[in-house]
Amino acid sequence: MWRADAFLESMYNEAEKNTKDSQAAMSAEERNRYLKQTLRRLIGEFEANENHKPVLLERESCDGYIRERVELSAVPGVSFAAYILIPEDQRKPMPAAVAVHGHGYGSREIVGLKQDGSSDPDPPGIHRHFAVQLVRRGMVVIAPDVAGFGDRRLAADLARNPEAANSCHRLSTQLLMHGKTLAGLRAAETLRALDYLAERPEVQPGGIGIMGFSGGGLISFLCAALDERIRAAVLAGYPNTFKDSIMAMQHCICNYIPGILNHAELPEWIGLIAPRPLYLESGADDRIFPAAGFNSAVEQLRETYRRAGAEDRLQADLFPGAHEISGRHSYDWLSERLSSPEN
Secondary structure (H helix, E strand, C coil): CCCCHHHHHHHHHHHHHHHHHHHHHCCHHHHHHHHHHHHHHHHCCCCCCCCCCCEEEEEEECCCEEEEEEEEEEECCEEEEEEEEEECCCCCCEEEEEEECCCCCCHHHHCCECCCCCECCCCCCCCCCHHHHHHCCCCEEEEECCCCCHHHCCHHHHHHCCCCCCCHHHHHHHHHCCCCCHHHHHHHHHHHHHHHHHHCCCEEEEEEEEEEECHHHHHHHHHHHHCCCEEEEEEECCCCCCCCCCCCCCCCHHHCCCCHHHCCCHHHHHHHHCCCCEEEEEECCCCCCCHHHHHHHHHHHHHHHHHCCCHHHEEEEEECCCCCCCCCCHHHHHHHHHHCCCC
């Protein structure tokens, strides 16, 4: 009587029923259009910065590729850095990928650098330096710094604790007070990075994909769902159901989007990417995005892709491991999908 467990369960069941009723009342095309419009509204739209010109910050020759760092801006008053990795033997336009990191110390964590910007010769952590893995497979890669991590932690958080892991809480709560979300800001900036990548002369038109890990998987799914310039997507350490993941245990507040469950569960939101190629990977021992939720999401997405006549464009890998990137199949899969005119 004193606890709200049953109340929360009834709310979830009611949302699930309303979703089924809505699905039954619309055609698949109407449903997708409705969900995309709703998603834009739920994450909050941001004014675009039309006046900022990209600034080259550094350029360095690495082992088999060139690494640049540029300054970009998506919304007025806020800029961010992004690394560009270009295969050294690049002679003609090549496929490209946006690489989106999760919780950690920023884009340096996926481009083979330590937090201070020096080279990282140690075995990579859970991010596996995955942007480097992609450039080594012949893709031009952009890795933007996600708001709230590394160099982009807020001054107020660093003043309280110079070792603060991130600024997700302060950014999320203050944006929510304005009817916006941190996920929306991060998606807007990632799509600006996509704009910049598409303009690069090294990039093959129509050959851009995205890969994101954990919180970067959330950002990547949002961007791929809302922007069809993204031809293929890899979501790692994130695909699941809301019920089995962010509603089952404590997660960072940046994962939560007010009202999103009233319209669809996570597998249907991810399904907005269909019929474009989609690869899902997760560790069998991932404690925050559990295997049961991953398998449930994969099953639902297989049905979505079957209805779209694109069953062969969905691949999934539940690999032996924890909350980490695997890449044992996904790196090559993304390269192959972006290199093939027919996906």
